[in-house]
Amino acid sequence: MLSLTEENYLKAIYHLSDGGTKSVLTNELAEAMSTKAASVTDMIKKLSVKEVITYEKYYGVNVTTAGKTKALHVIRKHRLWETFLVQTLGFNWDEVHEVAEELEHIHSIRLIDKLDEFLGFPKADPHGDPIPDGKGKISTRPQVSLDQLGEGYQGIIIAVKDSDSNLLKYLDKIGAKPGRKIKVAGKEEYDESMEVHIGDKKFFISKEVSKNILVTQ
Amino acid sequence: MLSLTEENYLKAIYHLSDGGTKSVLTNELAEAMSTKAASVTDMIKKLSVKEVITYEKYYGVNVTTAGKTKALHVIRKHRLWETFLVQTLGFNWDEVHEVAEELEHIHSIRLIDKLDEFLGFPKADPHGDPIPDGKGKISTRPQVSLDQLGEGYQGIIIAVKDSDSNLLKYLDKIGAKPGRKIKVAGKEEYDESMEVHIGDKKFFISKEVSKNILVTQ
DNA sequence: TATAATATTTAGACTAATCTAAAAAATAAT
DNA sequence: ATTATTTTTTAGATTAGTCTAAATATTATA
Numbered sequence: 164m165l166s167l168t169e170e171n172y173l174k175a176i177y178h179l180s181d182g183g184t185k186s187v188l189t190n191e192l193a194e195a196m197s198t199k200a201a202s203v204t205d206m207i208k209k210l211s212v213k214e215v216i217t218y219e220k221y222y223g224v225n226v227t228t229a230g231k232t233k234a235l236h237v238i239r240k241h242r243l244w245e246t247f248l249v250q251t252l253g254f255n256w257d258e259v260h261e262v263a264e265e266l267e268h269i270h271s272i273r274l275i276d277k278l279d280e281f282l283g284f285p286k287a288d289p290h291g292d293p294i295p296d297g298k299g300k301i302s303t304r305p306q307v308s309l310d311q312l313g314e315g316y317q318g319i320i321i322a323v324k325d326s327d328s329n330l331l332k333y334l335d336k337i338g339a340k341p342g343r344k345i346k347v348a349g350k351e352e353y354d355e356s357m358e359v360h361i362g363d364k365k366f367f368i369s370k371e372v373s374k375n376i377l378v379t380q
Numbered sequence: 381m382l383s384l385t386e387e388n389y390l391k392a393i394y395h396l397s398d399g400g401t402k403s404v405l406t407n408e409l410a411e412a413m414s415t416k417a418a419s420v421t422d423m424i425k426k427l428s429v430k431e432v433i434t435y436e437k438y439y440g441v442n443v444t445t446a447g448k449t450k451a452l453h454v455i456r457k458h459r460l461w462e463t464f465l466v467q468t469l470g471f472n473w474d475e476v477h478e479v480a481e482e483l484e485h486i487h488s489i490r491l492i493d494k495l496d497e498f499l500g501f502p503k504a505d506p507h508g509d510p511i512p513d514g515k516g517k518i519s520t521r522p523q524v525s526l527d528q529l530g531e532g533y534q535g536i537i538i539a540v541k542d543s544d545s546n547l548l549k550y551l552d553k554i555g556a557k558p559g560r561k562i563k564v565a566g567k568e569e570y571d572e573s574m575e576v577h578i579g580d581k582k583f584f585i586s587k588e589v590s591k592n593i594l595v596t597q
Numbered sequence: 598t599a600t601a602a603t604a605t606t607t608a609g610a611c612t613a614a615t616c617t618a619a620a621a622a623a624t625a626a627t
Numbered sequence: 628a629t630t631a632t633t634t635t636t637t638a639g640a641t642t643a644g645t646c647t648a649a650a651t652a653t654t655a656t657a
Contacts, residue, residue, distance in 0.1 A: 168644065189605055202645055204606055209643090221605055221652060252494040262488045271479045277469040385614065406635055419615055421636055426613090438622060438635055600657080607650070616641075625632070 165213065167268050170237050172196065172206050173215055177226055177234035182301075186223035235299035240275050241267035242288035242295075245325075247278060249289040256289040257331035272297075290331075291322025291341030291377070305380045309345070310355060310373040316347040324375040337366045339376055382430065384485050387454050389413065389423050390432055394443055394451035403440035452516035457492050458484035459505035459512075462542075464495060466506040473506040474548035489514075507548075508539025508558030508594070522597045526562070527572060527590040533564040541592040554583045556593055 165173065175195045179187045189207070193200045211218040215230030226234065244266040248254040254262075269275075276297060279285075286302070287293050295301040306321045320343050323334050338361050339345070348365065349358040355370040382390065392412045396404045406424070410417045428435040432447030443451065461483040465471040471479075486492075493514060496502075503519070504510050512518040523538045537560050540551050555578050556562070565582065566575040572587040 166643075190603095198644095199646065200605060201607080201647080205644075248491070252491070252498055254490075254494070258490075262486070262491050265486045265488070269479070269482045271482070273471075273475075274465070274469070274479055277471070281469055383613075407633095415614095416616065417635060418617080418637080422614075598657100600655100602653100602655070604653070605651080608648090609646100610648105611644100611646075613643090614641100616639100618638090618640105620637070621635080623632100623634070625630100627628100627630075 165215070165233065169206070169210060169213070170233075170268060172203075172210060173226075173230055173234050174237050176210075176216060176224055177231065177238070180224075180226055183226040183231050186225050188223045192224070232299040235295040235301060237267050238301075239295040239297070239299070240269070242292055243275060243278050243282065243285070245288045245290075246282050246285050246294070250282060250285075255332075256325075256335065257328040259289065260325060260328070287322070287341065288325075290325040291320070292325065306377045307380050308374050309347070309357075309359075309376040309378055310370050312347055312378070314347055314350045314357075316378075318345060318379040319343070320345050320376060320378055322377045324377075327375075330372070330375055333372070334376070337368070338362060338364065345376070345378060382432070382450065386423070386427060386430070387450075387485060389420075389427060390443075390447060390451050391454050393427075393433060393441055394448065394455070397441075397443055400443040400448050403442050405440045409441070449516040452512040452518060454484050455518075456512040456514070456516070457486070459509055460492060460495050460499065460502070462505045462507070463499050463502050463511070467499060467502075472549075473542075473552065474545040476506065477542060477545070504539070504558065505542075507542040508537070509542065523594045524597050525591050526564070526574075526576075526593040526595055527587050529564055529595070531564055531567045531574075533595075535562060535596040536560070537562050537593060537595055539594045541594075544592075547589070547592055550589070551593070554585070555579060555581065562593070562595060 172192070175192060176187050177183060179191055179195060189200050189203050192207075193203045196203065207216060207218050207224050210216045210230075211224075215227055215233055217225045217227060241263045244263040245256075245259045248259040248262060249256055279297075285294055293301050293303060304321055312318075320339060320341050322341055323331070323339060325331065334340070343361055346360040347357050348360050351357065355373070356367060357370075357373055358365060358367050359373075389409070392409060393404050394400060396408055396412055406417050406420050409424075410420045413420065424433060424435050424441050427433045427447075428441075432444055432450055434442045434444060458480045461480040462473075462476045465476040465479060466473055496514075502511055510518050510520060521538055529535075537556060537558050539558055540548070540556060542548065551557070560578055563577040564574050565577050568574065572590075573584060574587075574590055575582060575584050576590075
C-alpha cells in the first residue's frame with residue numbers, strides 16, 4: 164500500500180517518463196514535485212523497496228510494471244473525478260484539477276467503479292485525456308501537439324493540456340475543446356504563432372498556446 | 381487549518397461531548413480514536429493551541445465555538461457524501477461509513493456546496509442524521525431511543541445509529557428506516573426486549589437493537 | 598586529461614503523529 | 628487519613644517526509 168505522498172511521486176514519475184518509456188532524473192522530479200533533490204533521493208529509495216520503480220544511483224528512475232498499474236489506477240481516479248465534477252456538478256474545466264488531486268487518493272475501488280458506471284463509462288475526461296479501465300488499460304490515439312504542424316493542416320482536437328487554469332479559460336473562450344475541428348490557416352515563421360480556424364471562427368494563437376493543443380495526426 | 385488527524389480528533393471530541401455540552405476525558409477519547417492516552421494528551425495540547433478546544437490538565441476537554449463550527453463542517457461533508465453514495469451511486473446504507481470517513485476530509489467548499497445543490501439540499505443523511513448547513517447550523521428534532529419507551533408507544537423513526545454495518549443490515553431487513561411508523565406492541569420486563577410493529581409487519585427486537593433506533597417523542 | 602560545472606547522494610536535523618515506560622495527580626478503598 | 632487504584636501526563640524513542648549543507652559522482656570544458 165502506498166501513502167498519499169508515495170502515490171503522488173509515482174504519478175509524477177509515470178507522467179515524466181511518458182508512461183514508463185524513459186528514465187526520470189532526480190532533479191526533474193524535484194522540480195515537478197516542488198521539492199528538493201535530497202527529498203527525492205529519499206523517496207525513490209522507498210519506492211524502489213516497494214518495487215514500483217527501479218533505481219540506479221546517479222542514473223535515474225524507471226517505473227516497473229506494478230508501478231505502471233498503480234499509477235494508472237490513480238490516473239483513472241483523477242480523470243473520473245474530473246469528469247464527475249464537470250459533467251455532474253457543473254464545474255468549469257479549469258476548476259477541477261486541484262480538487263481531483265485530492266479526490267484521486269480516496270481508496271475505495273467500489274466507489275470508483277460505481278462512479279464510472281454512473282458517468283456512463285466515459286472514455287475521456289473533460290480535457291480529452293483517456294480514462295484507464297479498472298485493470299489499468301489505457302487506449303491512446305495517435306496525436307501531435309498543434310505547434311508541430313504547418314500551414315494547411317486540418318484535424319480534430321483530441322485533448323488539451325490541463326495543468327494551467329488560465330490557459331484552460333482561454334482555450335474555452337476560443338472554443339478549443341476536444342472533438343472540435345481545427346485548421347492551421349497560416350503560420351508566422353518568426354515566432355511560430357499561427358492563425359487557426361475553429362468552427363467558423365478565426366484566431367491568432369501563440370506557439371505557447373499551440374503546444375498545449377493535441378490533435379489527430 | 382487542521383490536519384486530517386486533528387480533524388478526526390475534533391470530530392470525535394464533538395460527538396463524545398454530545399455536541400459540546402459536556403467535557404470529554406482523555407481515556408474515552410483514546411478509546412474512541414483507538415489510540416493511547418499519551419497520544420491523546422499530545423494531540424489535545426495541539427488542538428488547544430489552535431483554540432478549537434479548551435483543556436485543563438487532568439480534567440478533560442471542551443469544544444470552543446470555533447471548534448464546534450469546524451466539527452460541524454466536517455460532519456456536514458460526511459453526511460452529504462453518505463447521501464451521495466446512497467442516493468446517487470446506489471450504495472447500501474451499511475456500506476457508506478468508511479468511504480465517507482475519507483471523503484469528509486476533501487477541502488473544497490465549492491465542491492461540497494455544489495454537491496449539496498446536486499442532491500437537492502437534503503435535510504438528513506440516509507441514517508436520518510441531520511445535515512448541518514454551510515454555516516454549521518444544525519436542525520435537531522426532539523428524539524428518544526426506542527429502548528426508553530414502554531408498551532403502547534407509537535411514533536416515527538427519525539434516525540438510526542450508523543456505526544455498525546451489521547446492525548444496519550439487520551435494520552434494513554426489518555424495514556426500520558427513518559420516516560417509517562413504529563409501535564411498541566409489547567415489552568418483556570426481564571431483558572427489555574420488545575415486540576414492534578413496523579408498517580404491517582411484526583418483529584421481536586432485543587434491547588441492544590432498540591437502543592439504536594431513534595424515534596419522535 | 599585535468600579542471601570546472603552540474604547533478605546526485607549522504608549526513609544530520611526538524612516536525613507531526615505515534616508509541617512504551619515511568620512519574621505524577623486524582624479518585625477510591627480501607 | 629493513609630494506602631491502593633486508576634487516570635493522566637511527561638520523558639524519551641520511532642517513523643514518514645522534509646530540509647540544509649557537505650560530500651561525491653558525472654558530465655562538460657578548456
